[in-house]
Every structure is written in C-alpha cells, then in structure tokens.
Amino acid sequence: MGLKSVLEGVVREGDLTLKLPGGGSLRLGDGSGPRLVARITSAGWAARIAAKPGLAVGEAYMDGGLVLEEGYIADFIDLIGANAKFKVRSRNSFKRWLKLRLKEANDRVASVKNVAHHYDLSYDLYRRFLDEDMQYSCAYFERPDMTLEEAQLAKKRHINAKLCTQPGQTVVEIGCGWGGLALTLAEECGVEVDAITLSVEQLKIAQARAEAKGMTNRVRFSLTDYRDLKGTYDRVLSVAMFEAVGRPNYQEYFDGVARLMKDDGVALIHSIGRDAPNVTNAWIDKYIFPGGYSPALSEVMPAIERAGLIPTDIEILRLHYAETIRHWRNRFEAVRPEIAELYDERFCRMWEFYLGIAEQSFRHRRQFIWQIQLAKKVEAVPITRDYIGETERAFARPAKRVA
Secondary structure, X not given: OOHHHHHHHHOOOOEEEEEOOOOOXXXXXXXXXXXXXXXXXXXXXXXXXXXXXXXXXXXXXXXXXXXXXXXXXXHHHHHHHHOHHHOOOOOOOHHHHHHHHHXXXXXXXXXXXXXXXXXXXXXXXXXXXXXXXXXXXXXXXXXXXXXXXXXXXXXXXXXXXXXXXXXXXXXXXXXXXXXXXXXXXXXXXOOEEEEEEOOHHHHHHHHHXXXXXXXXXXXXXXXXXXXXXXXXXXXXXXXXXXXXXXXHHHHHHHHHHXXXXXXXXXEXXXXXXXXXOOOOOHHHHHHOOOOOOOOEHHHHHHHHHHXXXXXXXXXXXXXXXXHHHHHHHHHHHHOHHHHHHHOOHHHHHHHHHHHHHHHHHHHOOOEEEEEEEEEOOOOOOOOOOHHHHHHHHHHHOHHHOOO
C-alpha cells in the first residue's frame, strides 16, 4: 500500500500538508486545528513510513527524514494521537505473538540491559525536567492548577495512604528510582524501607540522598532483581516498575509479592495500563523502553488470583499521566539547548517525540494508570475508602511527620 493510501485512511482530522519527494504534496485532515506543514526528504523515507509507520515516523523525525516546516512538533504528535482512533488494529499472527513474548521474557541479564538503556542516562538529563524530588512516574493532580512539585507530593501521599503504614513497620519497594518515595515513606510514616533497583546510576543517587539525610539505617537501597528478594515485610510497594516485568513473568512476579508479604500485609502495585491487550509501539520498544509492556487488567488479574492475593482496592487514574508528561515536556523544551549540549540534536528530537507520543497515548489512546491494593486477609485494610482521604490530609499536616 502506498503512502497516500495509508495516510488518507488514517489522518482524517486536523490540518496537515505533507510535501513529498519530487515536488508533490498531500493535504490531509478536515482543516481543523493548527496548520501543519511537514516535508519527507527522500523517496526512501516515504517508502519506510508507508511500510511501517509506527516505527518509521519517529525514526524519520529523529534522523531528519521528516522535517516540520510549519507548526510545532507537539501539535504534529497531537494530530497523530487524535487520529489514532481511525487506525484499524491489525490481527497479530502467531509468529508476531511469539516474537513479542520472547522480547518480554526479561530474564535477569535482559532486565539489567533494558533498565540501563533508559534509566542509566545522565542524572543531569533527568534533573533538568523532573520535579525536585526526581519523581519519574505519574503525579496525582488533586486540583488542575497544581504545580508538578505539588502533584508529585500528592502522588506520594496518595500511595502512602493506601499502604496503611504504621510507625515501625517494614516496607520493600520494588523499583525505587532515585529514592524519593522510599525516603518520603520513612520520613512521613516512620517505617523502615528496603528499596531495590537495577539501575547503577539511580542507585548512586538514592544512596547519596539517604546519606545526606542521615537515614541509611532506615532506608537501604540495593542493586537487586525482584526475583532475588528474601524475607517478609509488612508492606510491599512497586511504582512504575511492573511495565518492565513482561507478560511471561506475571505469575512469578505476583507469587513473589505474596511471598514477601506477611499474613496481615498490604501491597500496592502502580503501573501504566491499557484498555485491552495489545502490543507496545514499535518505536517506543526500540528506542525508549525495550522489553516493556503496559498491561490490561485482564492480563494481570489471573496471576493475582493464582497467587492467592485479594484485590482490596483498584483505582484508575485517568489523564493524570497526560498532565504529568505535559509538565515534563514543557520543562524539557525550556532547557532544550542545555540537553543538546549534554547529548546532541538527534537525542533531543528523539526525546521530544517520546514525550509527545507518551502524553498523547494517555489523552487519545486509552492508556491510564492503575493502582491495585492487595492483601492476604480481607480485614487487612478498612472496609470503606474514607481512610485514604483522611490519611492524605493527616500527611499534609506537619505534626504527622515522624522524626
């Protein structure tokens, strides 16, 4: 199928003029929204985009094969996202299904490699566009006018409330990032935390933060695979790590969560999700999160059931991540020249495209955040959800802090 047929069938909304190699052009969309003019620089790029648009559009933008002559890349990506509903989902062959499952196998060696690909990038990169606490997961916008810092603090307190922690309890955090959530748990809830990561760079920062706060005896960070965790804990926590587990490992993961929980324990798992089983975008899989997959709840619940765990609360956070990424994208753009000096122009275009399509996946492509609270006993948490808001408000009072 040629490029013209592919694009006319998909781009039905918006106002995009696409200049083609050889002098022709396509006028796409219904004329609504910002006017965009883009140019494909060669016949080779045109053929690649027609054959594999999910991969090649991003590659073309990164490598100069697709040049935006009028308008902004954020508007171009918004147009792609808004027209996603017109794309016909292809039926995956068994060969493609098997290939995807093998990519998601994520054994110990592959997991370290995949984590390093994204999270071992320079700390100087991430500190330029994240909030002060270095939270690299979905914030919680209690009010639309919240700053990123306020919404990330609200996220941490929302999670803390669902854990139902008590001073002196033990917590294990599977996937700790740069340590901010573990340190907040220890400070606000008076718990002890064992927090793990596979990122060497994140571990260095997390350990340094704990040392600077004099909390190394209460928050212990280590380079550990979740499959190698030992012992039992009052609380088990995992935020924005489950996407890296891979479908072949869901049962082992939730069996591990059950093994780590005390009989009266509580777990909270926070992950990107989708409305139905699908596949990871080819460009994202190749350049941003190799081996990653954001699951539908229907793919997760059977493993939870077989692990003997009880879902005591399930919450869907709609649009919160779209707003979070919008803040990141704006901050990234504000310091783009600095990031270009750290890396190069191609890297900046890659990350512009990544942040853009990530935001639009939560606005237009039925992705969201799910948080599942789990227990072994039905009485492990209160029987109404009122305690969540009450505990959040208590966290917000200075007297709640535990020295």
